[in-house]
Amino acid sequence: MNMRTVLAFSSATALTLALTACGTDDADPAVAGDLGLVSDGTLTVCSDVPYPPFEDFDDSTESGYTGFDIDIVSAVAEGLELELEVKDSSFDALQSGLALNADQCDLVASAMTINEDRKQNLDFSDGYYDSKQSLLVAEGSDIASIDDLDGKKVGVQQGTTGKAYAEENATGAELITFPSDAEMYQAMQAAQVDALLQDLPVNLEHTRDGGYTIVEEYETDEQYGFAVKKGNTALVEAVNEQLTALRDGGEYDTLYDTYFSED
Structure with a gap:
């Protein structure tokens, strides 16, 4: 199955001199206040874990987590000369903005679809x-x-777009709502539900050991983005600049192939 899609990052708005002059002694992108960070010198990221291949627990890594999202934000943090801290949080608190508004983190990296409601x-x-x-x-x-x-x-x-899609299209189905994929998959294994409707890459993970199969895929024009507190334009611009650099430098493709290679 070919999952590869051509992703186009829009050009980031030019950063202020204090953010772009990383090579000078008097300009530090992690200066308190520049990016509105909750902890000086650290990019604090919230994510709903586990949700492989995007985020999962991994004690062997410095952050304690692994996955496509984690690798991307790790590269973003490195580019901004920041340390990375990852916190596990419920998806509902992330997509509603509660975690960001409570200053639990600076950025949400949790396979979150960009939509008008959010x-x-x-x-x-x-x-x-x-x-x-x-x-x-x-x-x-x-x-x-x-x-x-x-x-x-x-x-x-x-709180997911998968639930919204099921509500609109799964006529006559009894929808059973779970807080995370882990509970959903356990219910599937225990035959408590007959099917799971959610993001394709996550369902694909459940087919790897046999026993389960994907019978349909649905084009929904969904695109994931990293979320920040409303109004933190500086952090959005800084992240966009790093995403563009990752793509232009080829590192994005390398990370993508690590998790989504057809092989």
Whole structure:
């Protein structure tokens, strides 16, 4: 299955002199107040973990986490000459803006789709990943499409675009809402739900060991972005500049292939 999509980052707005003059002694991008950081010298990131391949626990890494999102924000932090701290948080608190408004973190990296509802409470970076929705069922299931979900129990995650898609399109299905993918997949394994409707890359992870298959994919024009507190334009611009640099330098493609290679 070819998941590779061509991602285009928009040109970042020019940063102020204090942010761009990284090579001079009198200009430090991590100076308190420049980026509105909750902790001087550190980019504090909130994420709903686990949600592989985007974020997962990994005690062998310096941050204690791994995944595509984690690698991207780690590179962003390095480019801004900041340390990286990652905190686990519920997705609902992230997509609502509660975690950012409570100064729990500076940035949300959690496979979050950019949409108009969320823009009311959050500001977003440029998009960094194009995604689809998908329907996961057990091998041998009589469910072949979303049209077969009438009377079936379908697992969805609270606050996600997957749940919204199921509400609009899974006619007759009983939607069972879970706080995270981990609980959803456990329910699937225990035969408490008949299907999972969520982001394609995450459902793909559940097919790797056999026993489950994806029967449909749904084009929804979704693009993930990193979220920051409403009004923190400086941090948005700084992150966008780093995303552009990662793409132009080829590092983005290397990270992408690590997690989404067709091989």
